[in-house]
Amino acid sequence: xxxxxxxxxxxxxxxxxxxxxxxxxxxxxxxxxxxxxxxxxxxxxxxxxxxxxxxxxxxxxxxxxxxxxxxxxxxxxxxxxxxxxxxxxxxxxxxxxxxxxxxxxxxxxxxxxxxxxxxxxxxxxxxxxxxxxxxxxxxxxxxxxxxxxxxxxxxxxxxxxxxxxxxxxxxxxxxxxxxxxxxxxxxxxxxxxxxxxxxxxxxxxxxxxxxxxxxxxxxxxxxxxxxxxxxxxxxxxxxxxxxxxxxxxxxxxxxxxxxxxxxxxxxxxxxxxxxxxxxxxxxxxxxxxxxxxxxx
Amino acid sequence: xxxxxxxxxxxxxxxxxxxxxxxxxxxxxxxxxxxxxxxxxxxxxxxxxxxxxxxxxxxxxxxxxxxxxxxxxxxxxxxxxxxxxxxxxxxxxxxxxxxxxxxxxxxxxxxxxxxxxxxxxxxxxxxxxxxxxxxxxxxxxxxxxxxxxxxxxxxxxxxxxxxxxxxxxxxxxxxxxxxxxxxxxxxxxxxxxxxxxxxxxxxxxxxxxxxxxxxxxxxxxxxxxxxxxxxxxxxxxxxxxxxxxxxx
Ligand SMILES: Nc1ncnc2c1ncn2[C@@H]1O[C@H](COP(=O)(O)OP(=O)(O)OP(=O)(O)O)[C@@H](O)[C@H]1O
Ligand SMILES: [Mg+2]
Numbered sequence: 001x002x003x004x005x006x007x008x009x010x011x012x013x014x015x016x017x018x019x020x021x022x023x024x025x026x027x028x029x030x031x032x033x034x035x036x037x038x039x040x041x042x043x044x045x046x047x048x049x050x051x052x053x054x055x056x057x058x059x060x061x062x063x064x065x066x067x068x069x070x071x072x073x074x075x076x077x078x079x080x081x082x083x084x085x086x087x088x089x090x091x092x093x094x095x096x097x098x099x100x101x102x103x104x105x106x107x108x109x110x111x112x113x114x115x116x117x118x119x120x121x122x123x124x125x126x127x128x129x130x131x132x133x134x135x136x137x138x139x140x141x142x143x144x145x146x147x148x149x150x151x152x153x154x155x156x157x158x159x160x161x162x163x164x165x166x167x168x169x170x171x172x173x174x175x176x177x178x179x180x181x182x183x184x185x186x187x188x189x190x191x192x193x194x195x196x197x198x199x200x201x202x203x204x205x206x207x208x209x210x211x212x213x214x215x216x217x218x219x220x221x222x223x224x225x226x227x228x229x230x231x232x233x234x235x236x237x238x239x240x241x242x243x244x245x246x247x248x249x250x251x252x253x254x255x256x257x258x259x260x261x262x263x264x265x266x267x268x269x270x271x272x273x274x275x276x277x278x279x280x281x282x283x284x285x286x287x288x289x290x291x292x293x294x295x296x
Numbered sequence: 297x298x299x300x301x302x303x304x305x306x307x308x309x310x311x312x313x314x315x316x317x318x319x320x321x322x323x324x325x326x327x328x329x330x331x332x333x334x335x336x337x338x339x340x341x342x343x344x345x346x347x348x349x350x351x352x353x354x355x356x357x358x359x360x361x362x363x364x365x366x367x368x369x370x371x372x373x374x375x376x377x378x379x380x381x382x383x384x385x386x387x388x389x390x391x392x393x394x395x396x397x398x399x400x401x402x403x404x405x406x407x408x409x410x411x412x413x414x415x416x417x418x419x420x421x422x423x424x425x426x427x428x429x430x431x432x433x434x435x436x437x438x439x440x441x442x443x444x445x446x447x448x449x450x451x452x453x454x455x456x457x458x459x460x461x462x463x464x465x466x467x468x469x470x471x472x473x474x475x476x477x478x479x480x481x482x483x484x485x486x487x488x489x490x491x492x493x494x495x496x497x498x499x500x501x502x503x504x505x506x507x508x509x510x511x512x513x514x515x516x517x518x519x520x521x522x523x524x525x526x527x528x529x530x531x532x533x534x535x536x537x538x539x540x541x542x543x544x
Contacts, residue, residue, distance in 0.1 A: 102353050179351065184390040184450075187348055188403040188457055189379040198402065202393040 036276065039269035046263065052270060058234045065267040067274060069236045073151060073244030074275070076237060077226055080155025081162060081219040086212050088159075089167035097174035098196055109171070115164035124225035127157040132229055139241045149231035152240035157229050158219040166215040173207030174200065206290050213286045217279045223248035247275045298364045298381065298460050298491065299324050300345060305359035307340055307349065314340045316515040318359075322508075324491045327483060329506035329523075331496060333544055336512040338495040339387060342463045345493065346382035347375050380407055383459030387466050387495075389446035391438035392453075396421075396430050399438045399449055403457035416456065424452035425478035443470040451479065461491045468501065480505055499539065503527060511535050513543075 043052065043065065055066025096105050135156070136148030181203055185195040201208075231243020232253065251268050259265055300322040307315040314337050322328050330338045343349045345361055347368060360367045368378050380403075392399050400417045403409075417434070421427040426448040430441070438449055447470050454462060464483075468476045483492055483505060496502050502509055502523070509526040511519045511534075519526070519535045530536045537543045 178390075180386060180388060180390040181393075183348060183351060183386060184392055185402075186351060187346070187379060187384040187386065188406070188453065189376050190402075190406050191376065194406050198394070199392055 033273075033276070036269055036273040040266055040273050043263060043266040043270045053274070056236050060261045060264050060267065063263070065263065065270075067247075067267075067271055069234050070245055070247045070250050070271060071274060071278070072236050073230070074220060074246040074248070074278070076151045076240075076244060077154035077158055077230065077246055078216055078220040080152065080240065081158030082212070082216055084156065084159035085163045085166055085215060085219075089163045089165075089215075090170055090208060090212075093167050093170040093174055094196060094200075096171055098192060098200065109168075112164045112168050112171070116168045118161075120161060120222055120225040121228075123157060123161045124228035127153065127160075127225060127229045131156050135241070142241070144239075144241050146241045147231075149229060149243050150241045151230060151237045151244040154226045154230035154244070154246070155240070157225055158222055161222065161225060162215040162219050165218060166211050169211035169214060170204075170208050173204050173211060176207075177203055205293055209286050209290055213283055216282055220279055220282075221248055221275065223252045227252065247271050251275075299362075300461065300491065300493075301360075301362040301365075302341075302345075303360040303362065305341075305344060305361065306357070307337075307344060308356045308358075309352070309354045314355075314515055315344070318517045320510060320517055320520055322491060322493060325487065326507035327487050327492045327494060327505050328508045328510060329494050329496055329502040330510045330512060331499060331502050331538075332512035332518075333538070334497070335514075337515045338512055339465055341512065342465055342493060342495055343384070345461075345463055346379050346384050348379075348384055350375070380457050381459055382461040382463060383454040383457060385447075385450050385454050385462070385464040385467050387469065389443065389450040389470070391441065391446050391449060394438065395435045396438045396441070396449065397434040400452050400456050403453060407457055409458065420452040420456045421449075423455055423482055424448040425475060425482065426452060444472060444475055447471060448475065448479065451482075455486075459490070461493070462486070463493050465495045466497060467494065469497070476501075511538065513538070 047065065052065060052067055053071065054068050055064070056069045056072075057064040057066040058069060096108065100108075131153045132148035134148070135150055135153045136146060138152075139146040139148065139150075177200060181199050182195050185199045186192075190198070226246055227249040230246060230249065232245045232249055233243040234245045234250075235242075237244040251271055255265070255268050302318055302320050302322070305315055305318040306313070318341060330341060332338055340349065340355075344357060345368075349355045349357060357369065361369060363378070363382070367373065368375075392402055394402065397414070397417050400420050401412045404412045404416065418427060418431075421430065426445060429445060430449075438446065441449060447467065451464075451467060454464075467483075468479050471479060480501070483494070486492060487507075494502075494505065496505075506523045509520065509523050510517060511526070511530075511532075513534050519530060519532045526535075527539065530539055534543070
């Protein structure tokens with residue numbers, strides 16, 4: 001009897017502590033959001049939101065705080081990064097999980113994971129000496145003459161950074177699929193590609209989308225490495241060769257300086273809030289897509 | 297109907313010898329039951345017959361499996377047409393991640409068979425004794441079926457590619473007695489057109505269904521023969537012990 005009681009007690013303790021931890025995490029996130037809201041409130045109450053978000057006029061000393069150039073820059077580098085990185089990393093992950101033998105797979109897993117964990121400033125340094133000159137040459141080939149500090153450089157750098165990250169995550173997803181799944185299609189005489197297309201991808205799509213979303217969030221929030229190659233000019237870029245100024249770079253470069261300008265810190269908090277909201281919207285959109293797929 | 301002959305088949309996984317020099321001829325046009333205690337290599341033997349074992353990177357396969365005289369592990373053998381010809385039903389059913397209907401028509405579609413119609417789907421679902429239960433929800437995901445229903449769906453799916461040999465790994469392990477009867481009945485009807493190799497744990501099922509029995513014990517093919525003589529007068533000591541329930 002006492003054993004049973006003790007087991008129940010243990011069970012309850014575990015349940016309650018897990019619940020407690022979850023609540024803790026939620027409180028932390030809510031607190032974070034609360035602080036951002038609180039600090040950006042002066043901005044939001046003084047200016048119409050549409051002006052803050054859709055205006056590109058960023059002249060803090062004149063009291064103009066339009067964030068759209070930064071938002072466009074952030075979206076720009078992240079989307080360029082995603083366009084380069086996600087097909088490559090998903091295909092590489094598919095190759096490793098479906099075609100490569102286990103020796104190759106195991107040999108590559110460690111380097112991929114190490115690459116995924118390299119501090120971004122290292123990527124930034126390499127980016128400055130490799131990507132910048134390359135993009136500069138490329139721009140000349142395209143009939144423009146630029147320094148190479150551009151949204152394209154930022155995007156390429158981010159792509160290289162998040163590639164191992166998405167690859168590593170999606171490989172985990174693909175390898176977690178049970179052998180029976182592939183066997184079921186193979187046993188019917190399906191080719192490897194038919195099996196991938198009709199079974200493997202269908203069963204892994206949730207995880208793969210999650211991997212890409214995490215990659216996007218990482219690219220979108222990346223600060224240092226992007227800052228080093230993107231030029232940091234607060235104007236809406238009109239081509240991939242133009243310099244730009246993403247939100248995280250804005251915050252990191254300016255916080256603590258120019259604080260004498262009224263409302264300046266509030267504007268930076270608003271920038272952080274926008275950053276968070278965009279990542280949130282992207283995750284929600286991904287969930288909606290998955291929900292839609294799940295119903296089919 | 298193709299004739300299967302197994303010659304000196306050895307399968308090794310790492311240090312573990314799973315099949316030890318198996319030799320046998322599978323008579324065509326009848327039901328062959330493979331029996332033996334758990335872990336003796338029944339599934340492995342079955343999977344070696346349509347090269348599903350190739351998926352296991354560790355498995356080293358030596359010897360020959362002759363299908364109508366040509367070695368399926370030989371250089372000229374085409375694994376896709378082999379698997380179409382030799383269908384396989386897994387021990388644990390795994391519905392393809394698509395609708396019930398698409399599960400059945402998937403095989404015919406990839407092989408480019410002429411008939412992928414609704415009527416074809418119905419025919420095979422009826423054959424597997426599943427039609428009545430699913431006819432109103434053919435478009436719903438197959439994963440929502442019960443395990444026993446999934447097993448019968450796997451049977452329908454296997455039959456739909458029009459194989460000539462059916463390998464079935466404990467095809468009734470998740471079924472209730474009535475479904476077992478339906479499926480066993482189907483196997484009896486099918487055996488005039490197919491060669492059927494059936495793994496079963498249940499000796500009574502082997503007695504009911506099999507024309508020919510193969511007894512495996514720790515990777516060896518111990519004894520084989522026509523069902524009557526196999527059950528009435530087993531020759532090997534281990535077979536006798538197994539039949540009397542002393543080893544299981
Ligand atoms: N992928 C594998 N790697 C290593 N050993 C394996 C593998 N698959 C099976 N084995 C081993 O091979 C032996 C035979 O397995 P098999 O699945 O063929 O047995 P079985 O007769 O079908 O058993 P059961 O009746 O329980 O299904 C077992 O000892 C098992 O542990
Ligand atoms: Mg088995």
